[in-house]
Amino acid sequence: MISTADVELAAARIRGRVRRTPVFAADDGLWFKLEQLQHTGSFKARGAFNRIIAAGELSAAGVVAASGGNAGLAVAHAAREFGLAARVFVPATAPVVKVAKLRQLGAAVELVGEKYAEAYDAAVKHAADSGALFCHAYDQPDICAGQGTLGLELLEQAGEPDTILVAVGGGGLLAGVAAAVEGRARVVGVEPRSCPTLNAALAAGAPVPVEVSGVAADSLGATRLGDIAFAVATRTGAGSVLVDDTAILEARAALWDRYRLAVEPGGATAFAALLDGAYRPAPGERVAVVLCGANTDPATLTSPTAAPPAARTARGTRC
Incomplete structure (x- = not known):
């Protein structure tokens, strides 16, 4: 469980280490938080820095x-900034371009198994055997609190929006942002129908395993919502909506065509809820959308029917 105070402490820790990403006023009552401009192309750098600094x-x-x-990219980047060794375990199905980038950032890459769960188990064992600090992709308090720092920025930059739409995979971003803005704005999690971890957890009353696939599975393909995310979501009354893959690809194309904003499918998922009507703002409601990642193939930006081939079917979590 994390609170606003935890996020505020994280913000103080990582100040100067991460970018204060801009907010773009797209239309009357609509803002985009441009977190795809963060180091390594996603919000994940915030949590990685907070986890490492908090550990001492x-x-x-x-x-x-x-x-x-x-x-993995975020952890490798943060480790390099501190001159630390970084080892990242990935399944053999991981995108080749991201594995290459991990190595460019100086990380030792270990290919283990075909599924994320196998890489996860190997990483946990390595941490226990070596004494290395284990950095979870989304379900550690310091990771979640670090991700939430973008929520504090957003409150200042967008003048206190009523609602913040965020994409959900394992839920680290939702947990952090919902804790950061608790009592000041409502958070709504947006997920592909093919990766519904939050929606399934809220329906079941606890995190449950889900099957994952689809165009955003490479970044939102967690097979189970994190315990921290579930606790914060239920405490704060976070909402949940689902969108189809077609809507995600159309939102991604629209972000490029209308605003020249390049994002990956996972980064377009929150905006998809507005375009296809999965989330309908009330009259006068002020809505902010977090564009959370940009690790994408630019060649596919203008084709709403072309899914990135490696992301069409997920064999396990790739967070």
Whole structure:
């Protein structure tokens, strides 16, 4: 469980380490938080820095993570900034471009198994054996609090929006933002119908395993909502809506065509809820949308029917 105070402490820790990403007033009553401009192309850098700084002095083994995507890139970047060793365990199905980027950032990459769960287990074992600091992709208090720092920025930049739409995978972003803005704005989680971890958890009364697939599975393809996200979502009354893959691709194309904003499918998911009517603002409601990631193939930006091939079917979580 995390609170607004935890997010405020995280903001103080990581100040100067992460970018204060801009907010763009798209239309009357609509803002975009441009978090795709963050280091390594996603909000994940915030949590990675907070986790490492909060841990204090680390062993020579440095840090370890399990991720074939944005979380691994963020941990590798933060470790490099502190001169720490970083080891990232990824499934063999991880996107080749992201594995190459991990190595460019100086991380030792371990390919383990076909599914994220196998890479995760190997990373946890490495942490226990070596003393390396384990950085979870989305379900650690310091990770969630770090992600929530963008919510504090958003309140200042957008003049206290009524509602904030965020994409949900494992729920670290939702947990952090909902805690950051508790009592000041409502948070609504937006998910692909093919990766409905929050929606399924709220329906079941607890996080439950879900099958994952679809165009955003490479970044939102968690198979279970994090415990912290569920606790914060239920405490704060966070909402949940679902969108189709077609709506996600159309939103991604619209962001490029209308505003020249390049995002990955997961980064367009929150905006998709507005375009297809999954979320309908009340008259006069002020809405902010978090564009959370931009690790994408630019060649696919203008084609709403072309899904990134590697993301069409997920074999496990890639966070």
